[in-house]
Amino acid sequence: MAGTPDVTEDAGTPGPGPVWGVPLGDDDAAALDLTSLWYEDDHGTARPIWDVRVEVARLYASPGGPVMGDVPWDRLCHAYGWATDVPELLAQVRGGDDAAAKQALIHLDNKICHQGGSSVAAPFCIPFLLRSAVDAPAPRRVGLVSVAVAAGRDNPFGTLRTDVLNAVAGETALMVDNCGYPMNWTQQAARDALAADTPLLARLLADADAGTRACAAFALATASAAAGETPTALLRRQLSREAQAAVCAGLVLAIAERMSTYGSRAEGMRWAQSVWEDAGEPPGTRLAAAVGWLCLTDVPPPEQLSELVTDEVSRGTASVLLGARWLRHFDFDRSDGGVDRWLLRLLDEARTDTA
Template identity: 35%
Template sequence: MSAEQYAINHKLVREHGLEPYEGTPLDVRAVIAGLPQNVKDGFRFDAVPWGRFGHAYGPGDDVPGLLAQVRSSNAEVVQAALRELWASIVHQGTVGSVAPLTIPFLLRAASDPTAHHRANTLNLASAAARREHWGSGTRESFLQVTRQEWMYDCGGYAMNWSIEASRSAIAADTDLLLPLLHAADPDVRTATCYALATASCEAGRITDALCARLATEPSPTVRASIVLAVAELAREHNDPRAVTWSRTLWPDPTQFADVRVSAALAWLCLVDDPVPNDLRTTLDTLITADLTRLLNDVPWIANVDDENGLARTIDQMLDKAQPGAIDSHPWD
């Protein structure tokens, strides 16, 4: 392709949709699928077509320099680079077309046990692989990774393609992520759950690993993240087993309160049944100020509200409150 052909012709898209670009060098899904392993493992930034794709502030030519800084031994340099990447490639929830190309390198940086800000690095990769639903904790949206309708980024590129490519990039590195479920830092384990839940394939293997970890996981926040990750994978991959699994967990008095509450939320998102009275009673009994504080740090819940996420989520799921409205006693 010539330089002119490395740009989307929006008139052509309006007339024929994106089909003319499927599988071409302008299809970020094809670019991700074709990245050689040695390019990813060797941080070969020079072998990636950054400038062909963009973010909120223009072409992605500046991205490899920022990714190099994410690997710095200086924690402040890493933090600044991540802040700039967050602001550009997932600007206000808009996934730029260059974002999927960062994921193999973000995951490899986060897998280094000596790296700084590993959880935030993983969360950045996750943000590029899922729809934005800030403030929405409804049963329909809470575990929704993708949307059916077409969405476009700041440059007019189809976010559906970008998110699909990001999910494929995460799935391709399942073997890199699974060991992080056993990382020493619980924040890294939580972020790993959130990333794995977006994988476009390998759902069965990931689910098995998550369930195995749940049996020994000491952190309430991570346990809740495991439950929600299993449910999100089941929702995206049409696996009915999670319905029975979550329905068994939330009434079980031998389970931790964090597991029971997260399982109740998961079950509500996996079925269309009316909210049972015993589920309301379970939540009313289990939810305390301490548990609320812990569960507010779970990524799915924090995305609903970073201070009152659990209250907002339960209010929307149980009583169909509009996103953003809080009932001070949502489980009454």
């Protein structure tokens, strides 16, 4: 059957029924009408595809919140086969041994978010990753939140401008994971999980560790519309009192993305412009706002913005952007001024664009 996972030796015993088996091709006529997708069960009966968004919502609706034992791990797959090994990895990332926890998180990330994808098991991990992050020692929090966010975002892998501040960039095309399951649904379920855990992300946004605050901002930007206006309000409040320049940069990008995704691009651009035009704002904050403006439009930038970016690059301000999680997939050397070259290339591309 199309979409059957390549089960590895340690991936566990297959569960009672498939959640995939979707006969998809590159030219599928129903690519974006995912509600029309069906699979054929073990008895040859056509059934609607199992909707991960519904199942993740059901997990959060359980009395007392998400419970590990309520997740049908034996019906889920990741990049290396069945997800029956995921509960043990989640237990290890929460354990007392820092080295073992770090290694377990690497393995988990590789399995559920392999090469920038998002497997159907990924959104079910989010509530447990975030609850572990709240209780974990500071060095672990960044990694735990980062894996949770990765499950819900499209990764541009070096794309400049209009795909950068857009967690849902791939929703104009059908994407499938290693098992043939629609990754569009998986990523939506992950963003819904982040929205459901907005209260936990609010706690992490106020964490004493700057890296954790930056990751929490990235997560709040990624949360779905189900979170309403709360993430934007939390981000703006934190920006008003944030002292760490790199975190401020991440907060600015998060606010710009949130406003443009769940308001309008014009709204996000107006807000970003109000920040980069304000000479009273810190240089790193203004630079991040300029980058946000550039990434929300495909029109050439005004001269004032071009001068701001060029001047701040020459002053070395661009290094604050390395703390913003949006740049983690971009193809530049993060040492020896790599981000400077990336920014100048971004600006050069913007200048040559036509409206």
